[in-house]
Amino acid sequence: MTPLVEMSDIHLAFGGIKAVDGASLDLHEGEVVGLLGHNGAGKSTLIKVLSGAYRADSGDIRVRGEPAHIHSPRDARRYGIETIYQTLALADNLDAAANIFLGRELLTAWGTLDDAAMEAATRQVMGRLNPHFRRFKEPVRALSGGQRQSVAIARAIHFDARILIMDEPTAALGPAETRQVGELVKQLKAQGIGIFLISHDIHDVFDLADRISVMKNGRLVGTARVADITKDEALGMIILGKCPPGAIPGPGAMN
Amino acid sequence: MRGLGQGSGAALRALEVDPRLVGMLGALLAIWLGFDLLSGGAFLTPRNLWNLSVQTASIAVMACGMVLVIVTRNIDLSVGAILGVTGMVIGVLQARLLPELLGLEHPATWLIAVLAAVLVGGAIGLLQGALIAWLAIPSFIVTLGGLLVWRGAAWWVTQGQTVAPMDGRFRMLGGGIEGAIGATASWILGGLACAAILAALLASRRRRLRFGFPVRPLWAEATVAILAVGAVLGTVAVANAYPLPAGIARRVIEEAGGTWVPGTFIPHGLAVPVLVAIGVGIVITVLALRTRFGRAVFAIGGNPEAAELSGINTRRTIMLVFGLMGALCGVAACIATARLNAATNAAGSLDELYVIAAAVIGGTSLAGGAGTIAGAMLGALVMQSLQSGMVLLGVDAPMQNIVVGLVLVLAVWLDTVYRGRMR
Ligand SMILES: Nc1ncnc2c1ncn2[C@@H]1O[C@H](COP(=O)(O)OP(=O)(O)OP(=O)(O)O)[C@@H](O)[C@H]1O
Ligand SMILES: [Mg+2]
Numbered sequence: 001m002t003p004l005v006e007m008s009d010i011h012l013a014f015g016g017i018k019a020v021d022g023a024s025l026d027l028h029e030g031e032v033v034g035l036l037g038h039n040g041a042g043k044s045t046l047i048k049v050l051s052g053a054y055r056a057d058s059g060d061i062r063v064r065g066e067p068a069h070i071h072s073p074r075d076a077r078r079y080g081i082e083t084i085y086q087t088l089a090l091a092d093n094l095d096a097a098a099n100i101f102l103g104r105e106l107l108t109a110w111g112t113l114d115d116a117a118m119e120a121a122t123r124q125v126m127g128r129l130n131p132h133f134r135r136f137k138e139p140v141r142a143l144s145g146g147q148r149q150s151v152a153i154a155r156a157i158h159f160d161a162r163i164l165i166m167d168e169p170t171a172a173l174g175p176a177e178t179r180q181v182g183e184l185v186k187q188l189k190a191q192g193i194g195i196f197l198i199s200h201d202i203h204d205v206f207d208l209a210d211r212i213s214v215m216k217n218g219r220l221v222g223t224a225r226v227a228d229i230t231k232d233e234a235l236g237m238i239i240l241g242k243c244p245p246g247a248i249p250g251p252g253a254m255n
Numbered sequence: 256m257r258g259l260g261q262g263s264g265a266a267l268r269a270l271e272v273d274p275r276l277v278g279m280l281g282a283l284l285a286i287w288l289g290f291d292l293l294s295g296g297a298f299l300t301p302r303n304l305w306n307l308s309v310q311t312a313s314i315a316v317m318a319c320g321m322v323l324v325i326v327t328r329n330i331d332l333s334v335g336a337i338l339g340v341t342g343m344v345i346g347v348l349q350a351r352l353l354p355e356l357l358g359l360e361h362p363a364t365w366l367i368a369v370l371a372a373v374l375v376g377g378a379i380g381l382l383q384g385a386l387i388a389w390l391a392i393p394s395f396i397v398t399l400g401g402l403l404v405w406r407g408a409a410w411w412v413t414q415g416q417t418v419a420p421m422d423g424r425f426r427m428l429g430g431g432i433e434g435a436i437g438a439t440a441s442w443i444l445g446g447l448a449c450a451a452i453l454a455a456l457l458a459s460r461r462r463r464l465r466f467g468f469p470v471r472p473l474w475a476e477a478t479v480a481i482l483a484v485g486a487v488l489g490t491v492a493v494a495n496a497y498p499l500p501a502g503i504a505r506r507v508i509e510e511a512g513g514t515w516v517p518g519t520f521i522p523h524g525l526a527v528p529v530l531v532a533i534g535v536g537i538v539i540t541v542l543a544l545r546t547r548f549g550r551a552v553f554a555i556g557g558n559p560e561a562a563e564l565s566g567i568n569t570r571r572t573i574m575l576v577f578g579l580m581g582a583l584c585g586v587a588a589c590i591a592t593a594r595l596n597a598a599t600n601a602a603g604s605l606d607e608l609y610v611i612a613a614a615v616i617g618g619t620s621l622a623g624g625a626g627t628i629a630g631a632m633l634g635a636l637v638m639q640s641l642q643s644g645m646v647l648l649g650v651d652a653p654m655q656n657i658v659v660g661l662v663l664v665l666a667v668w669l670d671t672v673y674r675g676r677m678r
Contacts, residue, residue: 053564074566089564091557093624094550102554103565105547112545120466139557 002065004029004194005163010049010059019045020056021218022251027163027194032185034209034226035198036238042218043198044086047165050196051083052076063163074103080162084169086198088152092141096133097122099140100155125154129180145172153181157188164188167198182208202231202238216241219252270475275618275673279633286637290644297647301497305523308494309430309594311639312528313338313587314606318613318631319539320580323549325614326556327573328623329387329394333379333401334610337584338603339409341376342591345369346418346598349425365425372585379405380581384574394577402607409600419597429593430526432503438495441524445491449484456480495522528590532632535586539579540628552576556624612659613638616666620674637662 003026012020020042027033035043048054050061052073061068063079070076076083090099097118106114106121119136126133130150140148149172156164166185170178185195185208199205205212206226214221214237221237224247233244243253290298297303317334324331345368353364383401387394427434436444456476463470471479498520499507505515543549551572554562563569587606592598617634619626641662645655 051564072566073564077566083564085564087560089558089561091554091561091624093557094554098550098554099561102550102562103567105550107547112541113547113550116462116466116468119468 001028003027003062004031004064005050006062006065007046007050008060008062010046010061011057012045012049012054013057018218020049022059023215023218023220024250025196025213025220025223027196029194030189030192031211032189032195032197032209034205034212035196035215036200036202036205036212036234037215037221038238041215043215044167045218046215047083047167047196047198048085050076050163051081051085051165053083053085077104077159080160081165082156082159082161082163083165084152084156084167086167086171088148090140090148090152093139095139096126096136096143096151096154099151100125100158102155104159121158122154125158126150129154129184130177146174146177149173150177153184157184161188161193164193164195165198166195168200169197170199170201170204178204202234206231206234213250214238216252220250221252221254222247222249224248266475270479271471272479273618273627273630275670276627276630276633278673279617279630279637283633283637283640286640286644290640290647294644294647298644301493303643303647304493305497305526307636307639307643308529309434309526310643311636312430312526312532313590313594314609314613314639315532315632315635316535316583316587316590317580317606317610318617318635319535319628320576320583321610321614322617322619322626322628322631323539323543323552323576324394324580325611325619325621326552326623326626327576328556328559329573329576330611330621331383331394331398331577331580332607332611333383333398333405334580334584334587335603335606335608336402336405336409337376337379337581338588338591338606339600340379340405340412341372341585341588342598342602343409343412343418343600344375345372345588346421346592347412349422350418350420350598353422360423362424364422365428368422368425369428369586369589372589373582374585376585376588377578377582380584381574381578383581384577387577388570388573406600406604409602413600415600417597417599421593421596421598425589426593426596427527428531428589429591429596430528431594432499432523434527434593435494435523435525436527436530437524438522439524441491441495441522444525444530445487448487452483452487453480456483491525494525497523499523528594531586531590535583536628536632539583543628548572548575553624558624609635609638612663615670616663618670620670 005027007025010020010023023042023046025033037043045054049056050070052070052075055071061070068079070079091102097115100122101118106117108114122136130147133147133150135143140151149169153169170181173181182204185197189195197205197209209226211223211225212234213223214234221241222243228246229244236242236244237247241252241254243249287299321331321334348371349364349368353361353367357364383397386392386397456479460470460476498504504519504521507521508515508519543552551562551567554565554567555569555572559569591602613635614626614631615621616637617627617630619631638659641659642655645658
């Protein structure tokens with residue numbers, strides 16, 4: 001079966017820093033791939049290449065086997081790629097609905113913004129994520145960290161994503177909301193959506209992911225099915241770059 | 256005291272009106288009453304208020320554009336100079352070129368002049384916007400350079416000569432006796448405006464009810480409606496209480512074939528430049544709040560990176576904002592040139608400061624992402640009220656500058672305090 005997404009041999013340097021150095025990833029329909037690594041390992045940079053925020057220096061991306069030309073976030077959205085950024089990427093001065101629909105607002109027959117329709121949709125999608133959320137009229141600046149994160153998640157799941165990138169989606173969430181996001185990941189997976197999940201919580205990743213890929217210093221240490229390795233082995237990959245027998249080593253594996 | 260404050264706060268929330276706007280209206284009222292007391296009742300006269308409205312028009316028009324510029328975290332220091340150069344261009348156009356081509360006082364002259372002003376101003380704005388958006392030169396620098404370039408260009412159009420007179424129809428844009436629409440038309444326009452306000456309130460309430468969202472309580476809805484309609488009708492009443500001077504009134508009546516009875520009262524009615532400014536204000540408000548473009552403008556101001564990641568073409572948006580600013584400078588140039596009945600290369604000098612001050616006094620945050628058109632227009636009115644009031648009291652020009660400068664700083668400080676409390 002052709003993978004939903006294939007990123008091969010991606011390179012990206014900021015000035016002299018090789019943030020991503022020959023990394024490759026793939027993702028299938030209905031699959032969750034956890035992306036792990038230290039702070040500064042290059043995880044966010046790598047997925048930002050897929051989401052159109054950065055352009056890779058070299059390497060190529062295929063979506064459903066076809067070469068994909070992703071030069072901007074708009075291009076990525078056209079391939080059904082939605083992203084929850086680590087920084088959330090919310091406009092603090094706008095309310096939840098305006099943020100969720102930013103760049104693809106609903107319009108009335110007159111071509112003006114249909115705020116009522118957007119608010120209605122927002123109430124619905126937020127109800128799935130954070131049923132207690134009531135502050136629809138306030139700029140997201142006034143929301144708590146967890147509420148803001150819910151808004152960012154709502155934006156990514158509202159638009160029929162086929163490929164979802166979640167960069168530490170639960171970093172600011174309480175245990176109940178985190179569990180809710182876990183449930184959400186399972187639901188989306190059951191709908192056939194492919195998900196890249198970046199997280200520092202190895203337990204969460206082992207609960208939710210089918211496979212993990214580990215990065216270190218911009219290079220891929222290896223990729224493994226969670227069934228084939230233990231959490232300790234995964235930690236060894238993250239900390240030491242040591243690839244266990246159950247994993248397929250990448251160019252960053254220590255030998 | 257605390258209870259009262261909270262009570263009025265709750266009332267304001269129910270009304271869903273911007274408390275900052277209410278504060279500005281209060282400040283304006285205080286300024287007006289203060290000057291009226293100090294001048295022995297000379298300030299709050301139909302004549303003075305009518306003149307005040309006309310004098311505010313050109314700054315108010317430009318302030319609308321400046322709000323959008325500042326909301327995107329930029330600034331435009333070149334607006335006065337753009338006004339100057341477009342004023343010169345349309346001055347030459349209608350005083351020298353068009354009379355040769357079409358004949359003197361051709362009915363199309365005014366329209367060609369206005370279109371030319373908007374196009375020239377818009378093109379200058381787009382050019383500056385392109386430098387800011389695509390070459391990433393800070394807007395402060397581009398428009399500071401623009402200030403010098405366009406002011407120089409204004410001189411260069413005629414080697415510094417003043418051009419006069421302007422086309423007769425064009426002069427209506429400047430207000431004055433030819434530039435007021437009369438009593439009947441003013442009432443009709445006022446009535447239409449009231450109907451539109453009521454229809455808009457009703458439509459928005461229906462919409463919210465249809466989606467099952469909370470709506471304002473009926474008393475609050477009625478209060479908003481009454482205040483809005485009252486403001487419109489009050490404005491019309493004031494404009495209609497200001498009579499044409501006897502000589503002009505006599506000419507008007509005799510031209511209409513009537514006989515002049517001394518003491519006949521012919522009202523001015525609303526001034527054309529004021530209507531232009533209000534029209535611009537409404538259009539830009541709709542643009543800012545009800546269109547994708549406006550949403551993009553505010554998103555860029557709130558978080559440029561997020562706007563970009565949301566697929567907004569931020570560079571194009573910023574370039575268009577500056578283009579719009581330039582086009583509005585063109586409109587303001589028409590008003591200023593028509594009012595003076597001449598194009599001078601110094602027209603619009605220092606206007607950039609008044610326009611920025613109007614926007615900032617009106618609650619536009621220099622940090623970007625926040626600002627309202629109505630606030631900026633009120634800000635322009637506050638600035639002009641201060642100036643006119645001081646002229647009325649015989650305060651000399653240097654002192655006027657000192658007061659306006661202090662008020663600007665004070666207003667921004669109050670706004671900062673207010674925002675700090677809102678956090
Ligand atoms: N915009 C940028 N400009 C310059 N360097 C950058 C930029 N973004 C990231 N880097 C560098 O690239 C490297 C990888 O950063 P990245 O954000 O991808 O790490 P990460 O794996 O997501 O880390 P974390 O777990 O902390 O989120 C780091 O060394 C970082 O300093
Ligand atoms: Mg990261």
